[in-house]
Amino acid sequence: MTQSDQVKIKTTKDSAANSLWNDSYIRLKKNRLAIYSFYFICLIILTGILAPLIAPYSFETTHMDDAFKSPGMPYLFGTDGLGRDMLSRLIYGARLSMAVGVITAILSLLFGAIYGGISGWIGGATDGVMMRIVDILYSIPSLVLLILVKVIFDSFHFFENPELRSLVGMLLALSLVGWVTLARVVRGQVLQVKQLTYIEAAQSLGIKGPRILLRHIFPNILGPIIVLLTFQIPSNILAESFLSFIGLGLKPPYSSWGVLASDGWRYMRSYPYLIFFPSLILFLTMLAFNLFGDGLRDAFDPKMKK
Amino acid sequence: MNVKRLSKIFSILFGVSFFAVVIGDWVINSTPMALTLFFAFTFFAMIGLFVVEKGLVPYTFKRILGSLVTLFVIASATFFMLRLLPGGPFDKEKTLPPKIKAHIEAKYNLDKSIMWQYGDYMFGLMKGDLGESYKYLGRPVRKIIGECLPASFKLGFYALILSFLIGIPLGVLAAAKHNTWLDQVSMISAISGVALPNFVVAALLVYVFAMQLNWFPPALWSGPLYYVLPVVTLGVRPAAVLARLTRASVLEVISSDYIRTAKAKGLSGKRILFQHVLQNSLIPVLSIAGPLVAGVLAGSFIIEICFAVPGMGKHLVQSVTNRDYPLILALTLLYSTLLVFANLIVDLLYAYFDPRMKLS
Numbered sequence: 227m228t229q230s231d232q233v234k235i236k237t238t239k240d241s242a243a244n245s246l247w248n249d250s251y252i253r254l255k256k257n258r259l260a261i262y263s264f265y266f267i268c269l270i271i272l273t274g275i276l277a278p279l280i281a282p283y284s285f286e287t288t289h290m291d292d293a294f295k296s297p298g299m300p301y302l303f304g305t306d307g308l309g310r311d312m313l314s315r316l317i318y319g320a321r322l323s324m325a326v327g328v329i330t331a332i333l334s335l336l337f338g339a340i341y342g343g344i345s346g347w348i349g350g351a352t353d354g355v356m357m358r359i360v361d362i363l364y365s366i367p368s369l370v371l372l373i374l375v376k377v378i379f380d381s382f383h384f385f386e387n388p389e390l391r392s393l394v395g396m397l398l399a400l401s402l403v404g405w406v407t408l409a410r411v412v413r414g415q416v417l418q419v420k421q422l423t424y425i426e427a428a429q430s431l432g433i434k435g436p437r438i439l440l441r442h443i444f445p446n447i448l449g450p451i452i453v454l455l456t457f458q459i460p461s462n463i464l465a466e467s468f469l470s471f472i473g474l475g476l477k478p479p480y481s482s483w484g485v486l487a488s489d490g491w492r493y494m495r496s497y498p499y500l501i502f503f504p505s506l507i508l509f510l511t512m513l514a515f516n517l518f519g520d521g522l523r524d525a526f527d528p529k530m531k532k
Numbered sequence: 533m534n535v536k537r538l539s540k541i542f543s544i545l546f547g548v549s550f551f552a553v554v555i556g557d558w559v560i561n562s563t564p565m566a567l568t569l570f571f572a573f574t575f576f577a578m579i580g581l582f583v584v585e586k587g588l589v590p591y592t593f594k595r596i597l598g599s600l601v602t603l604f605v606i607a608s609a610t611f612f613m614l615r616l617l618p619g620g621p622f623d624k625e626k627t628l629p630p631k632i633k634a635h636i637e638a639k640y641n642l643d644k645s646i647m648w649q650y651g652d653y654m655f656g657l658m659k660g661d662l663g664e665s666y667k668y669l670g671r672p673v674r675k676i677i678g679e680c681l682p683a684s685f686k687l688g689f690y691a692l693i694l695s696f697l698i699g700i701p702l703g704v705l706a707a708a709k710h711n712t713w714l715d716q717v718s719m720i721s722a723i724s725g726v727a728l729p730n731f732v733v734a735a736l737l738v739y740v741f742a743m744q745l746n747w748f749p750p751a752l753w754s755g756p757l758y759y760v761l762p763v764v765t766l767g768v769r770p771a772a773v774l775a776r777l778t779r780a781s782v783l784e785v786i787s788s789d790y791i792r793t794a795k796a797k798g799l800s801g802k803r804i805l806f807q808h809v810l811q812n813s814l815i816p817v818l819s820i821a822g823p824l825v826a827g828v829l830a831g832s833f834i835i836e837i838c839f840a841v842p843g844m845g846k847h848l849v850q851s852v853t854n855r856d857y858p859l860i861l862a863l864t865l866l867y868s869t870l871l872v873f874a875n876l877i878v879d880l881l882y883a884y885f886d887p888r889m890k891l892s
Contacts, residue, residue: 365602367867369830370848374610374864377852381617464729471731472837472849487731491838498739505732512727520723 250449253525260521263514270511274321281314286479294497303503306489312503315481319504322482323511327463330400334462335455337401338408343439345409346416357413363406372465375399376474392476396469400462411454415447449526456522460515467508483508539581546574557686558756579877582884592880599872606868607861611653614857615646640666653861663858667851673862676847681866683753684843687835688828690763695770695824700817702771703778708805710783718775725772730831733765734838751840762839766831770824777820781813815886818878825874829867 254260273280282300283289288308297304303312345356363371379395419425420443428438444451467484469475471491476482478489483504490501549571556567583592628636637643641652656663662673706718741761742750748760785791786809794804833845840846844863851859 362602362605365599365868365872366606366864367826367829367871369833370864370867373848373852374613374860377855377860378613378617381855460727467729468731468834471834474849474852487729487735491731491735494735494739495743501735505729505735508729509724509727509732512729513724516723516727 250525254521257521257524260518260525263518263521266510266514267518270320270514271324273317274324277317277321281311281317283311283314286310286481287314294493296497297499304497304499306493306500310479312486312500315486316483316503316507319481319483319486320507322476322480323463323466323484323508326396326400326466326482327459330397330404330462331455331458333397333401334404334458335408335451338405339412339444339451341405342409342412342414343416343444346413346420347435347439347443349417353413357410360406360409364410368403368465369468372399372403372469373474375402376469389477389480393480396466396475399469400465403465404458404462408451408454408458411450412447415450416443419443419446453519453523453526456515456519460512460519463508464512535581535585539578539585542574542578542581546571546578549574558759579880583880586884588880588883592876595876595879599876602872603865603869607654607657607865608650610861610864611650612646614861615649640664662862665856665859667854667856667859673858676859677844677862677866680842680844680847683841684832684836684845686759687762687766687841687843688825688832690759691766691828691832692770692824694763694767695774695828698767699771699774700778700814702775703817704782704805704810706775706779707782707786710786715779719779722772722775722779725768726776728768730765730769730834731838733768734761734835737761737765738838751838753839753841753843762835762841765838766828766835769831770827773820773824773827774817778813778817781816782809785809785813815882818882818885821881822875822878825878826871829871 282302288310289305292305295305297312303316305311306315341356341360345353366374376395376399379398380391383391385391385394416439425438425442428442433442463483466475466482467487470477470482470484471488473488476485478485486504487501487508490497490504493500549567552567553571556564583589634643641649644652653663660674662677665671665673665676668676702718702722706715706722709715738750738761741747749758750761752758753762791804791808794808799807832843833849835841836843836845837849844866847859848863848867850856851863
């Protein structure tokens with residue numbers, strides 16, 4: 227008697243441990259590279275949050291006597307043309323780049339999920355029209371669309387402060403462009419889940435559409451959405467640095483990584499370290515996000531793993 | 533002569549003219565106009581014959597019609613948005629005497645009603661007239677684009693070819709040597725390639741190959757030697773994407789039943805790889821070609837700025853700072869047209885090469 231009871235207890239424990247989330251977590255933990263990448267991302271985010279405590283100088287304090295100092299003491303990563311400490315600027319850059327990436331990814335996710343969810347749920351002609359709009363936005367190369375949105379925003383002088391204006395314009399442009407991909411994927415997922423029997427059951431119980439969408443569909447497509455988010459953040463950081471690099475994004479004294487790289491590009495021949503450090507940190511961050519995103523995707527969907 | 537044979541002949545003609553154009557461009561730094569036209573003609577004839585052969589004519593017409601509607605909507609939306617923006621393009625300079633300003637506005641029809649301007653623009657568009665630049669006085673936008681399109685087109689074209697030439701063999705190699713150091717090295721370089729921002733690659737290449745080794749010029753676009761660094765920079769990311777996708781696709785095919793059958797029949801590893809695996813695993817790779825083109829179009833901006841390539845990206849950035857609305861409008865439309873039709877061609881090729889695919 228005791229033996230069969232034990233077996234029973236064991237199986238229930240096992241099945242509890244093997245819920246979707248637990249299972250994914252166990253798979254993710256096995257992927258060392260993804261876990262280290264996650265630690266690295268946390269480190270960068272922490273650096274950004276604690277920037278004023280960690281940075282040896284402010285990002286805009288100039289030390290004119292020490293302009294273009296090579297990496298060494300007391301400026302670990304050297305100084306730029308106005309004698310601003312590169313290390314401090316990189317640390318504050320982590321704050322700005324990460325904030326831009328995360329905020330815009332979440333904003334575009336919210337909008338994309340709502341749009342895609344509604345489109346997929348209602349279906350029919352509404353879906354057709356809504357997806358047609360997405361298709362049209364998709365037909366403009368993303369960077370061109372980004373630039374257009376930025377032009378349009380910049381010509382409305384919503385803010386007196388030009389720095390604030392460029393920052394808000396950047397956030398808005400990235401969010402407005404990013405949601406398109408997310409809406410498409412969310413719609414596809416909703417269409418898939420919609421056909422499952424438990425949705426039918428919920429409908430026959432008389433639950434209203436929005437509630438089904440919120441309580442029954444979204445929790446079940448959370449996995450792919452989280453994976454998308456991890457890929458959206460780096461691509462937004464990248465887009466920000468692109469725009470700043472070509473001179474349409476943030477401007478100094480702001481110190482996002484893109485601004486720093488753009489600054490460094492100009493002095494590359496004489497002071498290559500100015501572009502080396504921002505490039506390195508951008509690359510490492512992109513790599514970490516990509517590895518972590520891959521790990522998450524494999525963890526959520528083991529079929530994808532090859 | 534039936535369509536199938538004709539399409540084969542045109543495929544071969546396309547291949548030959550393709551090599552002729554590339555060799556002409558790289559070796560003697562110029563391709564005769566006739567050859568370029570012939571190349572374009574064979575390409576479109578080949579696609580057209582594919583379409584006829586597969587019975588995709590109605591589908592293609594529907595897609596072209598849909599594309600035109602999309603482009604029309606983009607043109608209209610961009611037009612109205614730019615026109616309705618507060619602050620005209622001539623506000624930037626010192627405040628002009630009202631008489632002069634009125635004169636300028638009359639020259640560009642800015643004093644007429646917006647609907648009149650819209651009608652005028654659309655009518656011009658149908659005739660291929662894109663208006664006149666606000667910044668480069670007296671220069672029609674069409675001429676500006678005619679000057680900058682070839683450089684951009686070449687850059688993107690070569691980068692795409694390069695990425696296919698590097699990415700696919702790398703992916704096949706990684707999959708064939710699955711779980712060996714070769715696999716790991718190629719996948720590490722592939723994921724690094726995806727993670728590397730374009731301008732970082734540009735900086736690296738310029739620093740090493742232009743400044744230290746002096747092998748290639750660091751900027752400008754006046755000969756094959758100048759093409760190398762920008763093309764490689766632009767090709768890195770798509771090559772990495774392709775390598776990863778090819779590897780995944782090949783691995784999937786390798787684990788399928790018919791490959792096991794081939795092995796059981798006693799076919800050699802090479803024969804299985806080249807005859808059975810490759811043919812079936814490269815079709816899904818083609819489906820990424822659409823997003824790849826989009827990526828190359830977006831990436832070409834940064835590259836054109838980095839390397840001072842006189843292309844469309846550089847003009848778009850400048851026209852944005854100059855608020856040169858006709859040029860912004862035309863370039864947006866041109867980029868979208870390229871993307872839309874590249875996607876259409878990719879879909880058609882996909883339908884041609886994958887017999888299971890049903891387009892409707």
